[in-house]
Amino acid sequence: MARIKGGLNAKKKHKRVLKLAKGYRGARSKQYRIAKQSVMRALASSYAGRKERKRQFRQLWIARINAAARMNGISYSQFMHGLKLAGVEVNRKMLAELAVNDAEGFATLAELAKSKVA
Numbered sequence: 001m002a003r004i005k006g007g008l009n010a011k012k013k014h015k016r017v018l019k020l021a022k023g024y025r026g027a028r029s030k031q032y033r034i035a036k037q038s039v040m041r042a043l044a045s046s047y048a049g050r051k052e053r054k055r056q057f058r059q060l061w062i063a064r065i066n067a068a069a070r071m072n073g074i075s076y077s078q079f080m081h082g083l084k085l086a087g088v089e090v091n092r093k094m095l096a097e098l099a100v101n102d103a104e105g106f107a108t109l110a111e112l113a114k115s116k117v118a
Contacts, residue, residue: 061096068099072110074117082113 014032020042021028021035028038066076074082083090088109090098098106 058092061092064096064099065092068103068106069110072107072114074110074114078117079110079113082115082117083109085116086112088112 017032017036017039018029020039023029024035024038027034029035062076065079069076069079090109095106095109098109
């Protein structure tokens, strides 16, 4: 049986990594060994970033709900507790949307939460 050299597979692997590293500055986009390290780090960071984005959005929604709740004379924690006691199951994303775009609707929820807490 004839010996098969691995040049074609190596070339394919190198091309794949260098394609991912396209746009990187300097040797990071030209040399395979350096490009491979940069791509590995970038892929790890992008995975972590997708998780981080979810945390940041939740943080933003809570800040918006808190600001709107305080404008209606109730703290965030009391507001959320009151909604839970009232049996209102609206997630934070929708509450933040209400706080920004529908102040009257949010005010009615705040009054409901106040009445349940008190």
